Amino acid sequence: MGSKLSGKDLIKLGFPKNNAINIALGQISRYRKKEKKESVLKEAKGVLLEPSKYIGDGIWGKLAEGLIDPVEVSFQQLRNTRAPYSIFGENEIEEEAKMQLYSALKLPVALAGALMPDAHAGYGLPIGGVLATENAVIPYGVGVDIGCRMSLSVFDLPSTFIKGRESQLMGILSDHTKFGLNETQKIKTDHEIFSRKEFNEIPILQQNLDKAYKQLGSSGGGNHFVEFGIVRFSQNELISMDTEKEYLAILSHSGSRGLGANIAKHYTYLAKKQCPLPKNVQHLAxxxxxxxxxxxxxxxxxLAGDYAKACHDDIHRRISKALGKKSILKIENHHNFAWKETVNGKECIVHRKGATPAAKGALGIIPGSMTAPGFIVVGKGNKESLESASHGAGRLFSRGVCKESFTQNQLANVLKKHDVSLIGGSIDESPMAYKDINKVMSLQQDLVEVIGTFSPKIVRMDR
Known part of the structure; x- marks a missing residue:
């Protein structure tokens, strides 16, 4: 901007001396700072004169709202009592994770909560935390990796297909999967998601469109993976698969990449500004x-959730093409997301941060570690868990502790013992870092029914 625009400039235009000025300056700084001062003031004047015309506008909608219905920002006090909650596998969960849930349950908007048996401490809600709120969404209740999810493709190929083809399958994973901040697919996919109107209407999405396009079909770092493994099914009317067979399958775990992370960062900043909370719970704004x-x-x-699904679909498409086979069954689910659901007869927002949706009849996947089995499950619709289950085994040790305590030789020995090949990976994602998935599953028998297992055989992670 030629010369810096100030609150005095807005007051001269006729802006009321309230929070509308702060909103206007914030929006201008974020979206119009490279524009000429005169043109920005002209736009702002238009909003001031007819704010109703700008409701819903990506840049000026927030200001229009503030002019029509001014809201004073006030410090939010926590309640003295907690909303109702349930904890599954309480003796296996660290105290810090429980305390994070207890704090969330005291929010004025909290209606109910639950903690899954794989829970551990995070930011805002603990990982494995579920929280129902009244007409409010908590960006850190969803998490940074919005739409992080599991996706399983099963092929009409026997488990014996792997034998003698380990090198070929490792090559497929190496060639067709990309991980971390810098790796992207060389041949990009022009997916229909990039035509969604939200990319034009919402500035933060518009700013991340190029990044999203480049990162489609790739996976994050950390505990994200793509792996070949063997699936076995038990009898269940929801899936007509031969229980006498063992099938080759692909299982992937990843989310919405840089797009989701930037959405989380942007709206958490806005939430903290609009909803000041005590310092120890500020991530729950x-x-x-x-x-x-x-x-x-x-x-x-x-949109970020749909983008995460598009990434998985692209990964599975590439691998399927390399195999020369189409999948005969696909099962998938988010585990970092918020949904509009009914709890105790009331519509509310249910946040699942590292928790699997487990409504009655809902299919899902709960992975283990790179050597431990994952489980294909059907939800039982347990109301006490807010129709949720764990999203995995859950961390037993932090990344720092793993790096100090375990060695590459230990990891190699565990992989060899379980006949698992690893591409990439790191010591802080070793099987020793995680809780016993079988114990975790035993603690949630009231939440899900197991109808199949996935045993990893060739695992690809970030290097």
């Missing part, structure tokens, strides 16, 4: 769904 920012985050979150 929420956005009211009746506001411009709340509606915008909801739309961006849902």
């Amino acid at each position: 929420w956005l009211n769904l009746d506001t411009h920012d709340g509606q915008e985050y909801w739309a961006a979150m849902n």
